[in-house]
Amino acid sequence: MPNAWKLLVENGIGNLVFDCPDTEVNILTSERLKALDTILDEIASNQALKALLVTSAKNRIFIAGADIKEIEGIQVKKDAFEKAEQGKKIFQKLEDLKIPTICVINGACLGGGYELALACRYRLACFSNNVKIGLPEVNLGILPGFGGSIRLPRRIGLLKALPMILAGRIVSAEDALKNKMVDHLYPEKTLLEDAKRFAQMVVKRGGFSRRAKKDAMTWFLEDTFIGRAIVFSKAKKDVLKKTKGVYPAPLEIIKLISKTVGRKGAAVYRLESEHFSNLGTTEVSKNLIKVFFLSEKYKKFRWTDSAVAADGIQKCGVVGAGVMGGGIAQLVSYRDIPVRVKDLNEKALAGALKEAMGIYKSALKKRKIKKHELENKMGLISTSLDNSGLKNSGMVIEAVVEDLGIKQKVFHELGDLTSPEVILASNTSSLSVTKMAESCRYPERVVGLHFFNPVNRMPLVEVIRAAKTSAETLEKTILFSRRLGKTVIVVEDKPGFLVNRLLLPYLNEAAYLLEDGISPFEIDTLAEKFGMPMGPIELADQVGIDVGYKVAHILQEAFGDRMKVASILEVVKKQGLLGKKSGKGFYVYKGRQKFANPEVKLNFSTKKVAAEDARKRMIYIMINEAARCLEEKVIDSAATVDIGMIMGTGFPPFRGGLLRYADSVGLANIVKDLERFQNQVDAKRFEPSAYLRELAKKGGTFYS
Numbered sequence: 001m002p003n004a005w006k007l008l009v010e011n012g013i014g015n016l017v018f019d020c021p022d023t024e025v026n027i028l029t030s031e032r033l034k035a036l037d038t039i040l041d042e043i044a045s046n047q048a049l050k051a052l053l054v055t056s057a058k059n060r061i062f063i064a065g066a067d068i069k070e071i072e073g074i075q076v077k078k079d080a081f082e083k084a085e086q087g088k089k090i091f092q093k094l095e096d097l098k099i100p101t102i103c104v105i106n107g108a109c110l111g112g113g114y115e116l117a118l119a120c121r122y123r124l125a126c127f128s129n130n131v132k133i134g135l136p137e138v139n140l141g142i143l144p145g146f147g148g149s150i151r152l153p154r155r156i157g158l159l160k161a162l163p164m165i166l167a168g169r170i171v172s173a174e175d176a177l178k179n180k181m182v183d184h185l186y187p188e189k190t191l192l193e194d195a196k197r198f199a200q201m202v203v204k205r206g207g208f209s210r211r212a213k214k215d216a217m218t219w220f221l222e223d224t225f226i227g228r229a230i231v232f233s234k235a236k237k238d239v240l241k242k243t244k245g246v247y248p249a250p251l252e253i254i255k256l257i258s259k260t261v262g263r264k265g266a267a268v269y270r271l272e273s274e275h276f277s278n279l280g281t282t283e284v285s286k287n288l289i290k291v292f293f294l295s296e297k298y299k300k301f302r303w304t305d306s307a308v309a310a311d312g313i314q315k316c317g318v319v320g321a322g323v324m325g326g327g328i329a330q331l332v333s334y335r336d337i338p339v340r341v342k343d344l345n346e347k348a349l350a351g352a353l354k355e356a357m358g359i360y361k362s363a364l365k366k367r368k369i370k371k372h373e374l375e376n377k378m379g380l381i382s383t384s385l386d387n388s389g390l391k392n393s394g395m396v397i398e399a400v401v402e403d404l405g406i407k408q409k410v411f412h413e414l415g416d417l418t419s420p421e422v423i424l425a426s427n428t429s430s431l432s433v434t435k436m437a438e439s440c441r442y443p444e445r446v447v448g449l450h451f452f453n454p455v456n457r458m459p460l461v462e463v464i465r466a467a468k469t470s471a472e473t474l475e476k477t478i479l480f481s482r483r484l485g486k487t488v489i490v491v492e493d494k495p496g497f498l499v500n501r502l503l504l505p506y507l508n509e510a511a512y513l514l515e516d517g518i519s520p521f522e523i524d525t526l527a528e529k530f531g532m533p534m535g536p537i538e539l540a541d542q543v544g545i546d547v548g549y550k551v552a553h554i555l556q557e558a559f560g561d562r563m564k565v566a567s568i569l570e571v572v573k574k575q576g577l578l579g580k581k582s583g584k585g586f587y588v589y590k591g592r593q594k595f596a597n598p599e600v601k602l603n604f605s606t607k608k609v610a611a612e613d614a615r616k617r618m619i620y621i622m623i624n625e626a627a628r629c630l631e632e633k634v635i636d637s638a639a640t641v642d643i644g645m646i647m648g649t650g651f652p653p654f655r656g657g658l659l660r661y662a663d664s665v666g667l668a669n670i671v672k673d674l675e676r677f678q679n680q681v682d683a684k685r686f687e688p689s690a691y692l693r694e695l696a697k698k699g700g701t702f703y704s
């Protein structure tokens, strides 16, 4: 295999170019690290060199990181330790070179890539949206193991480095400069030439420094024993609050940096390798890596064999300016596509504009967009009380109230108004898209496009294939959704599609547990400890009890007794307790605090349900329903269930996904528990599906 590293020399300045053969990205594999080791020996002994640039030959990438496949393959702690040691010894060699070393960052510089950059004396980057810099290892359940956990705090200070490593934050070129993660930014086109001039300047001057003096508070927190203790204790508290302790990597990072910050010598690097090895073989890390590969796969997954290469949509229409319509309009405009929003109600249109402005203002505050971008993007949203401006759209997305009759009327109107190539999409949560299409001319262009709330933040869309949806319509809708930045799963047109069909039984089961006498706090804590981002009772309040109740009923009508809605939901809804939006649901909300709502009467049963069983009831009911979805071919694979549940509901990625988790528990165990629950509560909802029973009997798994 050709060497990925090449040394070019011009006027005494070396340019070490990294260019992985046969791939679009530069990745640090063990082999390429070894090759780097060899070439660094040559550089060290080359007396003619006065400075060294490290550059990438790829267009938009410096180095995307270490090889994740290799990390996935690590099985024993010793190997994890040795891998970390191997990388950091080579980077140490780079750091120890006598000549100035300058890393030239022209694009993504992540993980091992930025650890290499940190081992150079200087880091230069360019003004470009392609520049993304950070140490995102924590997202794979590990920590930066090639010296990054030691060098970043040294370089930018503990107060900035610790949160950055703990969150795996990736920053833009401008933010990297502000944080001193890079020393200079140059125009993209002249980056290499400017870097060469910079090298000559450093050689001539004998150095260059941007070190700023610390203010007294920073000095106290970063450089005194008590100050650091405060910083680490707060970081730990924040991590535990956020993760409930289910992710080991952030805690390990805090442990490591608290031992190494401010210390010099080889021992601190060795400590980093030891802490890395504590994480490298954990099940959590293996699952997070699997989910990483899964999400990469679903970014490009081919769902149809249509030859369509682009969605061709230059303008979009949205009908219904409620919570969802407003969110969709903002998202479409964010991607620089003009959007016309129609509603029957002036107030709703004003509300949608306000909602969009709110999202943009918050993006502006977080420096994700600039002021002129806010103005331009808001300018792309126009509103109307009639159908004007919808006709020339490439796609019209319906987001009116969840009522089949009303939606059919809208589709009928849109069918007559628009030409046959205009895609008509429904954002329905649970209704039949096929029935909507029946009311419309050219039903082959009708498709479901199910966004989740809040639209700008939820990464998933379900694209629903109705009975007559053409492959071209489906493909264009997929491509359009990806242009909006979403991950797509394609789901057949069955009630609840995939995500709601699994999520509603989970919420319903939580309501049954309330009836069994478990408190809302206990139920939510159980789910949160399992890793769900929010407990089911609070989630029901968040979604709106009226909204959840409506969808739950649609599912009960479709699937009968096994989806029978818990009576407490009806009672609470009748009491007018709608959830967060009305300030009261199962909880009462006061500011950021919540309290059990005394108006909700909970003493339905005195039966005691063990905590373990309560958790199993909520999770296994979803697994059982997912097995039915596979049996009915609502979705194509277990992987689609997993990506859908992780991205659509926040199912904990460290579990690997709902069905990967089921596999880890063992399907026979799950069937046994479901049968036990069935006998205990005499309910149809726990009856194991034929598909699950069959798999369990064969000793199979969802992924086998």
Ligand SMILES: NC(=O)c1ccc[n+]([C@@H]2O[C@H](COP(=O)([O-])OP(=O)(O)OC[C@H]3O[C@@H](n4cnc5c(N)ncnc54)[C@H](O)[C@@H]3O)[C@@H](O)[C@H]2O)c1
Residues within 6 Å of the ligand: 319, 320, 321, 322, 323, 324, 325, 342, 343, 344, 345, 348, 398, 399, 400, 401, 402, 403, 406, 410, 427, 428, 429, 430, 450, 451, 452, 453, 543, 547
């Ligand atoms: N809210 C959610 O969390 C959520 C999530 C995913 C999908 N959905 C689905 O999205 C759709 C909209 O939900 P929502 O929560 O935004 O509803 P909403 O009640 O907030 O808004 C609906 C809007 O549609 C307007 N409307 C009603 N009939 C109309 C018509 N004939 N022409 C134009 N406008 C009309 C109403 O004036 C209202 O402004 C529903 O199908 C719902 O199931 C909702």
